[in-house]
Amino acid sequence: MNAHVQGCAAGTEIATSTVRRESGQREVFCGLTGIVWLHRKIQDAFFLVVGSRTCAHLIQSAAGVMIFAEPRFATAIMEEKDLAGLTDANDELDRIVTQLIARRPDIRLLFLVGSCPSEVIKLDLSRAALRLSQKFSPAVRILNYSGSGIETTFTQGEDACLASLVPAVPPGGTGEDRLLIVGSLADVVEDQFLRMFEALGIGEVQFLPPRNSTALPAVGPNTKFLLAQPFLAETARALEDRGAKRLAAPFPLGVEGTTAWLCAAADAFGVDPVLFETVTHPYRARAERALMRYRGQLAGRRIFLFPDSQLEIPLARFLSRELSMQLVELGTPYLHREHLAEELKLLPAGVALTEGQDVDLQLDRCRSARPDLVVCGLGLANPLEAEGMTTKWSIELVFTPIQGYEQAADLAELFARPLVRRAKLVA
Ligand code: SF4
DSSP states (O other): OOTTSTTSOOOOOOOOOOEEEEESOOOOOOGGGGHHHHHHHSTTEEEEEEEOHHHHHHHHHHHTTSSSOOSOEEEEEOOHHHHTTOSOHHHHHHHHHHHHHHHOTTOOEEEEEEOHHHHHTTOOHHHHHHHHHHHHTTTOEEEEEEOOOSSSOTTHHHHHHHHHHGGGSOBOOSSSOEEEEESOOOHHHHHHHHHHHHHTTOOOEEEESOSSGGGOOOBSTTEEEEESSTTOHHHHHHHHHTTOEEOOOOOSBHHHHHHHHHHHHHHHTTOOHHHHHHHHHHHHHHHHHHHHHHHHHHTTOEEEEOSSSSOHHHHHHHHHHHSOOEEEEEEESOOOTTTTHHHHTTSOTTOOEEEEEOHHHHHHHHHHHOOSEEEEOHHHHHHHHHTTOOEEEHHHHHHSOOBSGGGHHHHHHHHHHHHHHHHHHHO
């Protein structure tokens, strides 16, 4: 990163913390949850979960968090006789898919999404996807990935989904470098970034996932990609196997993260630092002014982040550096040291960082610390609220547009709101 580009993160603070690792009981949603935002992003895709009634309920309740859910997902429910091997689950699946495609001609991409039950009976969804693709190609492309797991976390569903798309993308050439943004972003955020890349003179920018499955980006040795989300390890590996190069950067949360993220692309594409400054300065100045209001409400407040969304590290960096919040404990389900390297440099020295979870031990630490605000999954929020603590649901951070300059203050507000609400209740 060019040190002379004003506004680029300097990255001089190195975290000296040691990471606590826990591997006890976890309190998380499984990867099926990702369907809730992915089905809205890829507008001609359908997600067919091959699972149980529990899986169907999970998706319905996760979708209930969103107001605009549309029926482009469903569960092919496996009954007891399927699980006992009394019917041929493959025949049944073929029948359901055939019916679905006949009824929904708008579907161009169908994901068969594996679950715990489909894995228990060893239903081979990759073979099913291949078989059904042969039947329905080229009208409908059929892919598969797994959303199952009690040892996973809910954002891994997006990683598995995007990784399953990589073999389907067309090959990139060896010509002029192209920028690829990886990770689903709200359309409004994507449009803002597109305008900014255009103003910086960075040619044609592509996105994975695309809004439409017929617009899959070409990927090859001339692809340079920026991760927009910190939970895409498998997808990044698949892209690198295709010859693409990852640009190291913090994630675009807050003013500083957004600037450094854009700066990584600007450096890689030889953008003049003066142009970078000219393009980004007005956005930065406006976002910093908007943040001021929340700094007053959040500075000095103590926050405890339970491991859940994998967004915790970039969020903690934003909250501590731009809003002066104090990090009591920072939990992350997994720590991908390489993808998070630029973030770790920016965390305050000595931060209590935990990887994995032993939920009871972590709850004990949280209770004894009595933080002002706890960021956690839905399962922990209610009991903690009942104990008088103020909480923020981490899943909301994935459903809300929070990336980029224009959303920096909205992101801060998500943390200020529960504190304001609690203050009103107490008053
Ligand atoms: S954890 Fe397994 S059984 Fe439960 S909803 Fe997720 S995939 Fe279905």
